Amino acid sequence: ARLANQIAAGEVxxxxxxxVKELVENSLDAGATRIRVDIERGGHKLIRITxxxxxxxxxxxxxxxxxxxxxKLKTLDDLECINSLGFRGEALxxxxxxxxxxxxSKPAQQxxxxxxxxxxxDMAVQVxxxxxPDGTTIEVKDLFFNTPARRKFLRTEKTEFNHIDELLKRIAxxxxxxxxxxxxxxxxxxQYRPVSADDAGAVKRIAQVAGKGFxxxxxxxxxxxQGLYLHGWIMPQQTQTEPQYTYVNGRMMRDKLILHAxxxxxxxxxxxxxxxxxxxxxxxxxRQVDVNVHPAKHEVRFHQARLVHxxxxxxxxxxxxxxxxxIPQ
Ligand code: ADP
Ligand code: MG
Numbered sequence: 001a002r003l004a005n006q007i008a009a010g011e012v013x014x015x016x017x018x019x020v021k022e023l024v025e026n027s028l029d030a031g032a033t034r035i036r037v038d039i040e041r042g043g044h045k046l047i048r049i050t051x052x053x054x055x056x057x058x059x060x061x062x063x064x065x066x067x068x069x070x071x072k073l074k075t076l077d078d079l080e081c082i083n084s085l086g087f088r089g090e091a092l093x094x095x096x097x098x099x100x101x102x103x104x105s106k107p108a109q110q111x112x113x114x115x116x117x118x119x120x121x122d123m124a125v126q127v128x129x130x131x132x133p134d135g136t137t138i139e140v141k142d143l144f145f146n147t148p149a150r151r152k153f154l155r156t157e158k159t160e161f162n163h164i165d166e167l168l169k170r171i172a173x174x175x176x177x178x179x180x181x182x183x184x185x186x187x188x189x190x191q192y193r194p195v196s197a198d199d200a201g202a203v204k205r206i207a208q209v210a211g212k213g214f215x216x217x218x219x220x221x222x223x224x225x226q227g228l229y230l231h232g233w234i235m236p237q238q239t240q241t242e243p244q245y246t247y248v249n250g251r252m253m254r255d256k257l258i259l260h261a262x263x264x265x266x267x268x269x270x271x272x273x274x275x276x277x278x279x280x281x282x283x284x285x286x287r288q289v290d291v292n293v294h295p296a297k298h299e300v301r302f303h304q305a306r307l308v309h310x311x312x313x314x315x316x317x318x319x320x321x322x323x324x325x326x327i328p329q
Contacts, residue, residue: 016043040158055107
């Protein structure tokens with residue numbers, strides 16, 4: 001079973017940022033409103049995520065670390081209509097199979113905190129009492145210590161840390177209500193404070209993430225049709241930070257179809273290849289998208305791809321047509 005975990009780990013755990021992604025998504029699924037991410041040496045040495053979420057009861061600590069144990073899918077119907085970010089139940093198992101992982105947790109309804117420790121391939125999870133406030137801390141040390149081939153693919157501390165920073169920017173733009181703190185080698189690097197879920201909040205959060213210029217100069221888009229709703233900000237001229245972020249039902253996605261539609265609208269209008277910067281949110285009926293395409297869940301498949309593409313194309317076409325500033329000099 002541990003070998004299977006290591007194979008699965010290859011898909012889910014590519015680098016420190018993929019560990020951070022899985023762990024932060026778990027924190028969000030657990031209803032956390034405050035998440036702290038501590039990184040040492042680009043994540044090679046330590047990745048620690050602390051949240052104030054619902055926690056894991058003592059009896060489920062070991063289960064949380066085993067493969068295909070998820071508390072999030074209850075019926076087959078859930079698979080069609082997934083609301084939580086994780087649902088495969090393999091992230092913790094995969095991560096612990098290639099690291100030294102400590103899981104500490106205290107649900108509010110439980111008086112004491114407990115911790116579980118798992119190291120590498122042998123799945124002898126030790127459970128013992130510990131001290132922890134309500135919520136969960138997961139500490140991942142010495143990533144890939146037992147898989148030298150994979151460790152070789154780790155880049156410099158700085159590069160790996162940049163990937164983590166970039167990932168947290170994307171997450172910060174998907175959940176305005178969450179406070180996120182990021183430290184590297186014990187120094188605070190980012191501090192995203194909670195903002196309201198409306199446009200005013202979005203502008204503040206985007207300013208925290210992508211700089212003030214983007215949110216204040218970006219064109220605001222808002223368009224709905226046939227069960228699809230698109231809103232967000234587009235900046236025709238590239239900014240220094242050049243964010244190109246898209247979210248589908250609140251999940252960050254790197255979707256070719258969406259990107260293609262945006263580009264096409266811009267190129268038609270300006271008659272030149274142009275890559276705008278954007279932060280866009282698309283809402284679709286969850287039954288119309290399949291998020292189960294790739295284990296790392298960056299990709300979606302739309303059941304009605306053409307419809308979605310053309311809807312986005314039109315929405316952006318209308319926006320750029322209304323903007324004088326876009327006419328090329
Ligand atoms: P999945 O997220 O797909 O269910 P994971 O391996 O990521 O699988 O996590 C396994 C289980 O551990 C989750 O289903 C959840 O019950 C529990 N869990 C993991 N992280 C947390 C957390 N930060 N807070 C509360 N529960 C958690
Ligand atoms: Mg998960």
